[in-house]
Amino acid sequence: MDGRDRACRLLAGFLAGDLDPAEARRWDEHLLECEACWRAVREDRAGRQAAQVLRQPAPAGLADRVAFAVEMAAGAPAAAQRQARPPARVLGRARHGRWLRWRLAGAGAVAAGVVAALLMALLPGAHQVASMPAAVAAVARYAQVIPPPSGEQHPQRAAPLQVGRPVTVMAGGQRIVLRTWRLGRTEAVVAVSSTPFPMPARATGVSGRGMAWSARLGRLSLYCLNGRTSELVAAPVPATELAALAARLPLA
Amino acid sequence: MGADHRVFLEATLPHMDVVYQVARQAAGDGQDAEDLVQETYLRAYAGFGSYRGENARAWLAAICLNVARSQARRRRRRPWEVTGSGLPEVLPLSRADGREGVADVADVVIAGLDAEEVSRCLGRLPEPQRVCIVLMDVAGYTAKEAAETLGCPRGTVLARVHRGRRRLARLLAEAGVAHGRS
Numbered sequence: 001m002d003g004r005d006r007a008c009r010l011l012a013g014f015l016a017g018d019l020d021p022a023e024a025r026r027w028d029e030h031l032l033e034c035e036a037c038w039r040a041v042r043e044d045r046a047g048r049q050a051a052q053v054l055r056q057p058a059p060a061g062l063a064d065r066v067a068f069a070v071e072m073a074a075g076a077p078a079a080a081q082r083q084a085r086p087p088a089r090v091l092g093r094a095r096h097g098r099w100l101r102w103r104l105a106g107a108g109a110v111a112a113g114v115v116a117a118l119l120m121a122l123l124p125g126a127h128q129v130a131s132m133p134a135a136v137a138a139v140a141r142y143a144q145v146i147p148p149p150s151g152e153q154h155p156q157r158a159a160p161l162q163v164g165r166p167v168t169v170m171a172g173g174q175r176i177v178l179r180t181w182r183l184g185r186t187e188a189v190v191a192v193s194s195t196p197f198p199m200p201a202r203a204t205g206v207s208g209r210g211m212a213w214s215a216r217l218g219r220l221s222l223y224c225l226n227g228r229t230s231e232l233v234a235a236p237v238p239a240t241e242l243a244a245l246a247a248r249l250p251l252a
Numbered sequence: 253m254g255a256d257h258r259v260f261l262e263a264t265l266p267h268m269d270v271v272y273q274v275a276r277q278a279a280g281d282g283q284d285a286e287d288l289v290q291e292t293y294l295r296a297y298a299g300f301g302s303y304r305g306e307n308a309r310a311w312l313a314a315i316c317l318n319v320a321r322s323q324a325r326r327r328r329r330r331p332w333e334v335t336g337s338g339l340p341e342v343l344p345l346s347r348a349d350g351r352e353g354v355a356d357v358a359d360v361v362i363a364g365l366d367a368e369e370v371s372r373c374l375g376r377l378p379e380p381q382r383v384c385i386v387l388m389d390v391a392g393y394t395a396k397e398a399a400e401t402l403g404c405p406r407g408t409v410l411a412r413v414h415r416g417r418r419r420l421a422r423l424l425a426e427a428g429v430a431h432g433r434s
Contacts, residue, residue, distance in 0.1 A: 009407055012414035016395060040418060047417025050370045050424055051389035058272035062286055066268060066293045067261055073294055074257035168290060 011037065015044055065167050072138050072169035132217070133198035134172030136232065139191040140217050142167070142178050143234035148219065149186035158184045160249055172198070181249055188235035190249055196230040206243070214239055225251065260300045264293065267309045273391035274313050277374070277382075278320035288323070292316040310400035313387060317401070365424075373423035381416030384409050389417070 013019050014027045031038050132140065163180040170176070174195045181188050191197070196211065203215035203222070211226040221242040224232045233246040268289065275288040292315050296303075303311065374382060387398040388409070395413070399406040 005411075008414060009411045012410040013407065015414065016410050018410070040414075043418040043421040044414055045417075046424075047385070047419070047421040048389050050365055050420055051374065051385050051417070053365050053367050053370055054277065054374070054390045055273060055392075056276065058269045058289075059286065062272065062289060063265055063268055065286070066290050067265065069290050070257050070261055070293055070297050073297055165286060168287065170294065 007037075011040060015041065061164065065165065068142075068167060069169050072141075072171055132200045135174040135176060135193065135195075135197050136200055136215075136222065138169055138171035138176060139178065139189060139197070139232050139234050140220060140222065142169075142191075143189040143220055143236075144218075146180070146187045146189065146234075146236050148236050163187060183245060183248060186235055186237055186245070188233055188237075188245060188249060190251060191232040191234070192251070193230050193232075196226045197224050197232045199224070214242065257297065260297050263308055264296060264312060267312055268293075270309055270391045270393070271312045271316055274316045274386060275320070277371075277386040277390060278317055280320065280324045283320065283323060288316065288320055291319050291323075295319055307397055307400055309393060310397045313391070313393065313397075313401040314403075317383065369424065369427055370420075373420055373427060376423055377416050377419055381412045381419065384413040385416045385420065388413050 010019070010023075011027070014024060017024075019027065031041060160181045160183045163182050167178045168175065169178065174193045174197075176191050176193045179190050179192075181190060199205075199213045200215050203213040203224075206212035206214055206223075213224050215222045216239055219236045220234050221237055221239045222232060222234050223242045223246050224230065225246070231246075231251045233242060233249065233251075235242060235245060237245060271292055272285065272289050275285040275292065279285045279288050292312060295318075296312055296315050299315075374385065377385070383402065384398055387393040387401060388395065393401065395406050395409050398409045398413075402409065
């Protein structure tokens, strides 16, 4: 360590309040006389003040997105938890409520487990989700919060509008990117993975579409297309409408 | 991956804001800060079994920086630009009135703070200095936490952050003068 290095470390220590009182007093006196060191102090303060302008609060909803991804990685009964709470867009504005929920979850794990089990039992198609391949079940759980199509009429040729941000999850060893789209009077989830989504036991192959398959899960219809990537579309619409809906969505 | 995800989230989600600050600055070209935060939490959850209760903020920041680096390596790009050339200790400034002189860098910087310019100049710092500034001044870590994150002595962090701040101030002053401020 040369003299300049040592002086830099001492000054940095002085600015951090690390020096003992006697040494700090010597620096105080030195700064009154030494223009170069005084400039260094002012530059240090200016640099710190400048860097602080880069602080920006995390976007609303990021905590929910992260929590959901972790839930999926853990294979938790996310569907029950998501059904019991409002959509992420609302939650982003109600972070306090989320914290309370997490605390309650931590404090009353047993009670929450019972509630979750009941909710799972009451959810339409929930028992089927549990018996599905993990990757397909993850998409279904994510899509189960989509509200039923509204009665309101929208132009038939409405362009798809992405809702929220993509969520990436790992399920069944597959990396899956989930996007929610609003199209006309309904919303749909498009899940994309580089690994084909396994065909569930009760699914049916779609004739003329190679490895495509479709399945029904409670009020959800699932439609899977396999090409360079595998795309699984899930929406609360009749199975007969889903292929047409998928054709209008921006798949990978 | 057998750890209780609720315990994990309760221990780590309170620190998401600071992890996001680190991710915003660590994300390289083509990287999204929110994706980086999510990947950080997934990696942290995967390693939660071996977490021994050390400082969670420092632990998460270290994971975030590692994820940013490894993703950047995969993209064959560096998220942190390192410039070899040093700035002069005292910056000769061309003043708006045409006179040459040694202006007060601090005054120039404080007079014209602009987040985009700050971000650009921060990107020109050598990585060790940049990381220390991001951890301490942007994300609000203490020097001890930054030292824990980076696995180096606290004194080294303080020296790096001091050099980095001065360099940042001089770069900003240079940019400010170039834009006609003095």
